[in-house]
Amino acid sequence: ETGVTQTPRHLVMGMTNKKSLKCEQHLGHNAMYWYKQSAKKPLELMFVYSLEERVENNSVPSRFSPECPNSSHLFLHLHTLQPEDSALYLCASSQVRGRASTDTQYFGPGTRLTVL
Amino acid sequence: AQKITQTQPGMFVQEKEAVTLDCTYDTSDQSYGLFWYKQPSSGEMIFLIYQGSYDEQNATEGRYSLNFQKARKSANLVISASQLGDSAMYFCAMREGGLTGGGNKLTFGTGTQLKVEL
Numbered sequence: 001e002t003g004v005t006q007t008p009r010h011l012v013m014g015m016t017n018k019k020s021l022k023c024e025q026h027l028g029h030n031a032m033y034w035y036k037q038s039a040k041k042p043l044e045l046m047f048v049y050s051l052e053e054r055v056e057n058n059s060v061p062s063r064f065s066p067e068c069p070n071s072s073h074l075f076l077h078l079h080t081l082q083p084e085d086s087a088l089y090l091c092a093s094s095q096v097r098g099r100a101s102t103d104t105q106y107f108g109p110g111t112r113l114t115v116l
Numbered sequence: 117a118q119k120i121t122q123t124q125p126g127m128f129v130q131e132k133e134a135v136t137l138d139c140t141y142d143t144s145d146q147s148y149g150l151f152w153y154k155q156p157s158s159g160e161m162i163f164l165i166y167q168g169s170y171d172e173q174n175a176t177e178g179r180y181s182l183n184f185q186k187a188r189k190s191a192n193l194v195i196s197a198s199q200l201g202d203s204a205m206y207f208c209a210m211r212e213g214g215l216t217g218g219g220n221k222l223t224f225g226t227g228t229q230l231k232v233e234l
Binding site for chain 1: 120158161163207209211219220222223224225226
C-alpha cells in the first residue's frame with residue numbers, strides 16, 4: 001500500500017457509541033494531522049502529532065481523543081458525539097525538516113462520519 | 117479577517133480550455149507557503165502545487181501553474197488544457213511559520229467547485 005490510508009471510509013454511530021477512526025501512512029513521514037471538513041465550511045485542523053508527540057490541539061472538545069502510538073499510525077477515538085460532529089474526517093502526514101520547510105501535507109481519503 | 121479567500125464558489129470551463137481559480141491571502145509573516153489541493157467527490161485531498169514566499173519563479177507542475185503576485189497577495193491556480201477529470205473542488209491553503217514542536221498548520225479557503233464541460 002502507498003500513501004495515506006484511512007479506515008473505515010464510512011461510519012454511522014449513535015450518540016452513545018464509542019468508535020475509533022484509524023489512519024496509516026506509508027510515506028515514512030514524521031508528522032500526522034487530523035482535520036474536520038463540515039459542509040460549507042473550510043477544513044479545520046484538529047490535532048497535530050510530530051515525532052509521536054501532540055504539538056497542537058485546536059480547541060477540540062474532549063469527546064474527540066487522538067492517539068499516535070508510532071509515526072505511522074494515528075487514531076481518533078470518538079465517544080458521546082453530537083449530530084453536529086457529522087463530517088468528513090481527514091488524516092494527513094508530512095515530513096518535517098525545519099520550521100521553514102515546504103512540509104507538504106499528503107491526505108488520506110477520509111472517513112465520512114454520520115452521528116444519529 | 118479571513119486568511120485565505122476564494123471568491124469563486126463555482127466555475128465552468130470547456131474541455132481543452134484554460135481556467136484560472138482565484139486565491140488571495142492575508143499574512144504578516146515574511147516566510148510562508150501556498151498550496152493548492154484538488155478534492156474529487158471521493159473525498160481525498162490531492163496535492164497539486166506549492167509556492168514558497170521567497171520563490172522568485174512561479175511554480176509549475178505539468179498542466180498546473182501558480183500565478184504568484186506577492187504584492188497583491190494573490191496565488192491563483194491556472195489549469196491549462198482542462199480535462200473532464202479535472203472536475204472537482206479546489207482548495208487554496210497557506211502555511212505560516214511552523215509549530216514549536218514540529219509540523220505545520222495549514223489554513224484553507226472555502227474552495228471553488230470546477231466543472232469541466234464537453
